[in-house]
Amino acid sequence: MNKDPKLAIVFPGQGSQTIGMLDNLITIDKKAREIVNIASDILGYDILKIISDGPKEKLDSTEVTQPAILLTSYVTWLLWKHESNAIPSVLAGHSLGEYTALLCADIISFEDAIMIVSERGKYMQQSVPDSTGAMAAILGLDDSLIEQLCSNAAEDEIVSAANYNSPGQVVVSGHKNAVNRMINLAKNAGARRAILLPISVPSHCALMKDTANKFSKLLDKITFNNAQIPILQNVDAKLKTNAADIKTALIKQLYEPVRWVDTINEIHRIGVTKIIECGPNNVLSGLIKRIEKSFELFSISDRPSLDKTLI
Template identity: 45%
Template sequence: MTNPVLAFVFPGQGSQQIGMLSDTAKAFPEIGATFSEASSTLGYDLWDLCQNGAQEDINLTERTQPLLLTSSVALYRAWLANGGVKPACMAGHSLGEWSALVCAGVLAFDDAVRLVRERGRLMQEAVPAGEGAMAAIIGLDDQAVEAACAEAAQGGVVAAVNYNSPGQVVIAGSAAAVERAIESCKAAGAKRAMPLPVSAPFHTELMRPAAEKLASQIEAAVFNAPEMPVIHNVHAKSEANPAAIKALMVEQIYSPVRWTSCVQAMAVDGVSQLVECGPGKVLAGLTKRIDRSLAAFSIESPAQMSEAIASTAV
């Protein structure tokens, strides 16, 4: 059964924590089974890494990406196995778009694990450590952030890359240009402008080499038509054609994440409930800033899972 007003949203990098999903794994066998499946594909014990490893290990992009994909798919499987209804549509923030595609039946989980590991490796390789940066700009409208970036570029690369909610935009680019843009945003009246602890300038033109290298692997993978609409980061619309979805997943690597527009598009289509399917509650928080009329649920813990399943039952 599908709930016509329910959407699932999947988080991206930054939601990972050592020890995450430990209680959930005890309650739902789907968690351990999904992690075992991913570990077989990766060649190392992903569950042990996220329970007993170091935070700096899971913050390595080529490990973060398979870890968050696996966490989200595991929670979605547990949701369905425990009586949760299927959503009417899905979206994922950056990396989370791959989780949405797996859960919408576009590609096999093991293929996605391989692709996002490679995606992470190539994105990290594209810009040497220390040469790129990202920063969160709070309390400035999109146009003012874009103008500050244009002023600060001075031949370098800096751009708005994550339109997360009204008044919250992430910028990224070469380290010196981002530093100049932070000062420009402060001068323009930003409440806060703070560097983010990330290892590469994601979703900028600097990522285009990574996208070009990953394109052949995406092209070789089997993509199916989605079982339900997936709203894409690049243009905040759904796409039914597998070849077009492949092209969007390449373009997504060096294009801004238009998250505010994605959530607004779902609301226009009649969505009134969102479930954040992954560790943390970043997207649930952003949802409230984008559209206060939307009910947002997290399902990271067994209690949250039970409450969300009951609240979204048709």
């Protein structure tokens, strides 16, 4: 296999899930189903049945969504890897997708990855009382203005930028009342859209610090290896291969923002021209187009789309 300095692979996060997202993939190679069965054994429930048949409310619950997306993205990676002789120069994932990047870079094992994201989902779900946390998408405002509006909206609560997804598209996170105040301020400031998202867990903000402390104790029990493929992590968009550095950034990721714009700009800076998205729904490809239009973009969801990446 040959390292391709112009190739990066990225993995999506929570919100990309759809019913049936694995159905076309597991028909490509029987080994895919074996991987799915291992995941079900680890989780203690039939995750393929939930992914294939729902109900949607079950698939959308954080503790199920996280292993489901990681599993789908990892199966996609394995199918591509089986048929390609290329090694990407860098891997990156958006929020939850960072764990898939760690897995594909051989930093953590598959068994540990499934367990970690399942527990991460539970920790996050339990982090704040029901209906007290929220996230909102703000479109059409500069990052600096959004940060200032968050400061104004916070009062004695927490609201801050959680995802810098693309120019003019930022997700904010925090206490529900503060997020609602932020929505009103954003609309008054001329935002094209400012909408509450159907998410009760306020990810990537200071409300997750206690969860991060608890989560770090879980990670202390996990073996982290140096990366076989460099990864870009969400908290600082810097290339890493050292296991200790990667683990530290992973803990911070729970309460610090996802710097996706910086990540894609760094991928561009190091000379990558082709990006493959391994995971459901093409969400990242859409964001990447808004950040840097020069990339050749591919997304794998079935046999024909897999074949296109191999040309």
